[in-house]
Amino acid sequence: xxxxxxxxxxxxxxxxxxxxxxxxxxxxxxxxxxxxxxxxxxxxxxxxxxxxxxxxxxxxxxxxxxxxxxxxxxxxxxxxxxxxxxxxxxxxxxxxxxxxxxxxxxxxxxxxxxxxxxxxxxxxxxxxxxxxxxxxxxxxxxxxxxxxxxxxxxxxxxxxxxxxxxxxxxxxxxxxxxxxxxxxxxxxxxxxxxxxxxxxxxxxxxxxxxxxxxxxxxxxxxxxxxxxxxxxxxxxxxxxxxxxxxxxxxxxxxxxxxxxx
Numbered sequence: 001x002x003x004x005x006x007x008x009x010x011x012x013x014x015x016x017x018x019x020x021x022x023x024x025x026x027x028x029x030x031x032x033x034x035x036x037x038x039x040x041x042x043x044x045x046x047x048x049x050x051x052x053x054x055x056x057x058x059x060x061x062x063x064x065x066x067x068x069x070x071x072x073x074x075x076x077x078x079x080x081x082x083x084x085x086x087x088x089x090x091x092x093x094x095x096x097x098x099x100x101x102x103x104x105x106x107x108x109x110x111x112x113x114x115x116x117x118x119x120x121x122x123x124x125x126x127x128x129x130x131x132x133x134x135x136x137x138x139x140x141x142x143x144x145x146x147x148x149x150x151x152x153x154x155x156x157x158x159x160x161x162x163x164x165x166x167x168x169x170x171x172x173x174x175x176x177x178x179x180x181x182x183x184x185x186x187x188x189x190x191x192x193x194x195x196x197x198x199x200x201x202x203x204x205x206x207x208x209x210x211x212x213x214x215x216x217x218x219x220x221x222x223x224x225x226x227x228x229x230x231x232x233x234x235x236x237x238x239x240x241x242x243x244x245x246x247x248x249x250x251x252x253x254x255x256x257x258x259x260x261x
Contacts, residue, residue, distance in 0.1 A: 036065040175199040228258035
């Protein structure tokens with residue numbers, strides 16, 4: 001596509017040793033990676049807000065990050081942008097044999113199992129080890145909620161999972177009691193943190209069992225809290241008041257008012 005060619009040329013020019021941008025010429029994979037992560041979150045935020053105009057812009061920024069890494073790799077002769085496109089195209093066809101082949105799959109849940117199975121086969125081919133763990137390759141840099149859900153999903157593919165959601169509720173109640181016990185026994189903070197971690201991990205399992213992305217759910221809750229809290233601040237400011245001089249009871253009334261809005 002002409003538009004992609006133009007973008008690749010712009011990136012190449014930005015990195016030109018003589019005529020390029022001073023800032024862009026100094027970057028490497030490590031320095032660009034945080035921007036790549038940030039842009040991915042910007043995309044997720046635009047989706048959450050259902051802002052299609054902003055989503056279009058943020059997807060462009062994310063695409064630029066891919067092009068940036070491709071240019072860095074091309075300069076080192078590691079791989080090219082074309083290699084990236086070819087690789088992902090091949091991968092998508094291989095992982096969808098029910099679309100590009102003659103395999104039959106009943107539903108999305110069955111497809112998820114096939115997908116994980118194919119990925120496991122790919123990991124075995126890449127590794128020189130005789131045994132590859134089912135949870136091998138779950139990215140350590142993922143947000144903790146997302147990584148917990150990924151680890152649980154991988155384990156579930158081999159049957160290591162609760163049979164029903166009631167069992168998850170029971171486990172959550174058990175973890176709450178263990179957490180409460182650590183608090184009441186005044187044990188060291190590391191033990192309290194460990195029990196809280198177990199509780200959060202089980203809550204992620206609850207999200208997985210109802211097919212909800214835990215990271216997205218918490219992101220939505222954060223946004224809801226921020227919106228309601230700002231309403232409290234704005235309302236008080238309109239009354240020439242500040243948070244410091246406002247009672248908790250009054251703030252709770254404003255919180256309830258924000259909920260009704």
